[in-house]
Amino acid sequence: MDWFFKFPQLSPELLLAVTRTVDGSLRTLTRAYGDSIEAFFKPLFYFLVFIENMMSNAPWPIVVFAMAGIAWIVARNWVAVAAVIGTLLLIGLLGLWLDTMKTISLVLSSTLFAIAIGIPLGIVMNRFKNVAGVMRAVLDVMQTMPPFVYLIPVVMLLGIGRVPGFIAVVIYAIPPIIRLTDLGIRLVEKEVLEAADAYGCSRWQKLWKVQMPLAMPTIMAGINQTIMMALAMVVIASMIGVQGLGLNVLQAIANQYFTQGIFSGFAIVGIAIIFDRISQAYGRRLQKHRGAGRD
C-alpha cells in the first residue's frame, strides 16, 4: 500500500538527469552563442539607452510640458492634463525624478515594441484559424506562468541589464494586445463586413478601412492593459538589473527602508494612473461615434 500514500514519482536519478541535460544544454548554448546573441541585441541596447538618456537628461520643465502636451492631444481633457502635471511635480519633489524617468522610458519603449509586434500577431491570429489555436494555447501559458520564471532563461542567455529586462517586460506584457486585437476584429458586425465585400474591397482594404478602425476601441483596451502589465513587470525586472523605481523598492525590501519603499510605491501608482487615464480617455474618444451606429 506504500504507493497509495506516497506519490509514485519518477526516480530522483531520472529527474536529476533531465534537469542536468536541459540546464546543461542551455548553458552550452549560452557559452557558444552568448556573444553573438548579445551582439544581435546590441542595437536594441543602444536604442534603450538613447531613450533613457533622452528622458533623464532633458530639463524637467520640458519633460513635464511634453507629457502634458501628449495628455492633451490624446485625451482632450483638462483634468487629465492637470493630473499629469501634478503627479510629475509631486514625484520630483520626493526626489524620485531620475528613477521615474528611467521607469517611464522603459515602459514606453517596451509598450511601443509590444504594440508593434502584438497588433500584427493579433491580425494573423484572427485570419488563420489553425494558427489561432496554437497561439491561444501559448498565450494561456504566457499569462499564467509566474512572471519570475520569465526572468530565468533571459538572464541565462543575456545576463543582467536593460536588454534582458526589456525582453522580459515585452514577453510579459504582450498577450493582452494580441488577444484584444483578435477579439476586436472578430466583434466587427457581420453585415458591415458583407457591405465591404459587396462594394468590392480587397482583403487589405477590408482590413484597413473596415476591420481595424472598428476594432480600434477594443485594441485600445488591449493597449491599456499592456501598459499596466509592462509597468508591473518593470518593477519585478529590477531583480535582473533594470534601474528605476523598481530598484528602489527592491532596496527598500532588502534593507527595510519603509519610507523609501512607500514613496517609490506611490510614484509607481502615480504613473500607472497617468498612463491608465490617458489611454482610457483616448479609447473613449475613439468610441464616440462607434458602437452607437448599430441600433
Add this chain to the structure above:
Amino acid sequence: MTKSDASIEIRDLYKIFGNAPKHYVEAVRNGLSKADLANKHGHILGLNNINIVIPAGKIQVIMGLSGSGKSTLIRHINRLIEPTAGSIVIDGRDILGMSELELREFRRNRTAMVFQNFALLPHRTVIDNVTFGLEVRGFDKARSRETGMRWIDRVGLLGFENRYPDELSGGMKQRVGLARALSSDASILMMDEAYSALDPLIRTDMQTMLLDLQMELKKTIVFITHDLDEALRLGDRIVILRDGTIVQQGDGQDILLRPADDYIQRFVKDVNRGRFIKVEAVMDEAPRADSTSLPRLKVSTTLEVAAKELTNSPYDEAIVVDVVGKPMGLVSLRQITAALSATGETDRKKVELTLK
C-alpha cells in the same frame, strides 16, 4: 447616368448548407424533402431549384417570410454566398466562372447593395460613407466627393454630410445607405430588406423615393421584402419564396387575382386590393359601340380610384382607355366591387369564366 443593360438569369440554383452539400444535390433534385434532408442527413436546404429571369431595368421583388431563403438568394447575385449547384448569368456573363479578381471588379462596377440594418461605417461621416464604393475603386477624392454630394442632395440629406451615422435616425441612415449604393453608379441595385427596419410612414416615403429614382435611372433592382404591400407597390415582377422554393412568380395582378395556393392566399387576404388591382385586370375587353358616352378611365387606374369615379358619376360602367386614349375595354361597378371583395377562390373562378 448609365441606363441598365443588366439582365439577371438564375437557372437551376440549389443551395445546401452543411459539411458535404454537393453530395445531396442529386437527391434533392429527385425529390428529397427539406425535412428529410435536415433530419436524416443533417444538411439544411437553403434554396431549391430556383429559376428566375430578371429583365434589365425592372424592379424584381423577392418576397418571403423569414427562413424562406430570400436573403440567401439575393446574396448569390454578387456571390457573397456560393451556390451548391446551378448557374447565374448577368448581362451574358457567367458570374460563377469569375476568378476572385474578376468578381471583385464585377462587384465594384456592376452591383451595389443596400442592407437591412444599414451596414454603415460608424467611424466615417455621411459623405465618407457615401463615397466608400468610389474610394475602394481608387477614384480621385475630389471627384468622388462631388458625386457623393450630388447623391446626398438627391436623397434629401444635404447639410448632413459631415454628421456621423449615430447622429441620424433610421430613415436617414438608410438614405445614406441608398446614396452609397447609387453613387457607385452600378447597373444592378440589390436591396436586402432595405426598408424593413423603418417606421411605416418613413417606409412609404422611401418607397416613393425609390420609385421616383427608378423612373429616371432604370436600374435592375432586386428588392427583398417580407411585406406584400411593399412588394405590390414596388415590384414590376414578384417572386414568392417559401422554404427555399418558388411558390409563385408573376406581376402584382397575377398574385392578387390568381394566387397559386393557400399559402399565398393567406398573404393576399389582408392586402388592400383596391389600391393594387388595376382596372384592366378586371375589365371586359372589346367595348360596345354605343358606349362612347360613358366616363373614361385611364389604364393602370386602381380599383379604389375607379370605384370612386364611378360612384360620383351617373353611370355604373366606364370605358378603359390606354395612354393615348384608345378604348381597351369596359368595366362595371359590379365587376369592381366583386374584385374588391373577392377572395382568391372566387377570383380564380371568375377568371376562368372570362377565359371561356
